Amino acid sequence: MKVYFIGAGPGDPELLTIKGKKIIEKADIIIYAGSLVNHKITDWAKDGTEIYNSAYLNLEEIKEIMQKGINEDKIVARIHTGDPSIYGAIQEQMDWLDEKTIDYELVPGVSSLFASAAVLKRELTLPGITQTVILTRKEGRTSVPDEESLTKLAKHQTTMAIFLSISMIEQVVEELIQGGYQNKTPVAVVYKVSWPEEKIIYGDLSNIASRVKECNIDKTALIMVGDFINGKYENSRLYDKNFSHGYRHKV
Numbered sequence: 001m002k003v004y005f006i007g008a009g010p011g012d013p014e015l016l017t018i019k020g021k022k023i024i025e026k027a028d029i030i031i032y033a034g035s036l037v038n039h040k041i042t043d044w045a046k047d048g049t050e051i052y053n054s055a056y057l058n059l060e061e062i063k064e065i066m067q068k069g070i071n072e073d074k075i076v077a078r079i080h081t082g083d084p085s086i087y088g089a090i091q092e093q094m095d096w097l098d099e100k101t102i103d104y105e106l107v108p109g110v111s112s113l114f115a116s117a118a119v120l121k122r123e124l125t126l127p128g129i130t131q132t133v134i135l136t137r138k139e140g141r142t143s144v145p146d147e148e149s150l151t152k153l154a155k156h157q158t159t160m161a162i163f164l165s166i167s168m169i170e171q172v173v174e175e176l177i178q179g180g181y182q183n184k185t186p187v188a189v190v191y192k193v194s195w196p197e198e199k200i201i202y203g204d205l206s207n208i209a210s211r212v213k214e215c216n217i218d219k220t221a222l223i224m225v226g227d228f229i230n231g232k233y234e235n236s237r238l239y240d241k242n243f244s245h246g247y248r249h250k251v
């Protein structure tokens with residue numbers, strides 16, 4: 001029938017979209033990324049749904065399950081953490097479905113980035129501070145193009161959200177400072193956002209690494225960097241009474 005890629009959000013099942021939930025309820029096959037997706041979302045499955053945790057599967061096995069489901073005219077829900085378009089490894093699955101002329105659709109999810117901004121109660125694009133957010137990672141077992149090293153990206157002094165890198169926090173800090181961030185640049189590490197174990201560690205580039213180590217955090221955390229965390233910003237023009245736009249005129 002069809003494969004649906006669904007963004008499960010950062011962990012709290014209530015952060016999964018209504019559209020995604022409705023598909024999970026009618027799916028005949030569910031393949032979910034069990035290392036990060038909350039297994040509670042599988043409670044929404046109807047009786048008899050086949051449920052697979054893709055943490056134990058390789059790409060070929062995932063394709064086989066999808067293909068078999070489609071041959072049997074079934075609905076397949078492929079559930080990824082956060083939003084599937086960010087470090088989701090979905091392109092290779094979609095390209096294969098295209099080759100096979102199997103119909104598919106994507107349902108976006110709440111990225112851990114946006115859930116983190118919510119718990120920090122901060123706007124990522126503050127006027128007078130930065131209008132840009134860089135989503136990136138440090139190279140590890142998977143490489144990152146040279147032009148996108150943290151040192152090079154740091155030159156832009158934007159808001160930065162660094163994924164998949166918490167186990168290398170010391171090197172992250174070193175590269176950001178080498179790239180031009182001041183020691184006093186604020187950093188917030190958000191661990192397991194929206195899960196009961198959620199933890200926020202505040203600091204700056206001079207002390208965040210030791211604070212993270214003290215808390216024994218080495219996975220499932222986002223490193224948020226920049227003056228958006230506590231810098232002095234300007235009010236937005238959007239609701240400025242002296243600023244007119246298509247929907248509102250100057251008073």
Ligand SMILES: C[S@@+](CC[C@H](N)C(=O)[O-])C[C@H]1O[C@@H](n2cnc3c(N)ncnc32)[C@H](O)[C@@H]1O
Nearest residue numbers: 010082083087111112163164192193220221222
């Ligand atoms: C493979 S990436 C997936 C990102 C996901 N697609 C998203 O939009 O959030 C996994 C990384 O995302 C971040 N992450 C995912 N879930 C998280 C959560 N609940 N709290 C904090 N960081 C999370 C961590 O940096 C983790 O190493």
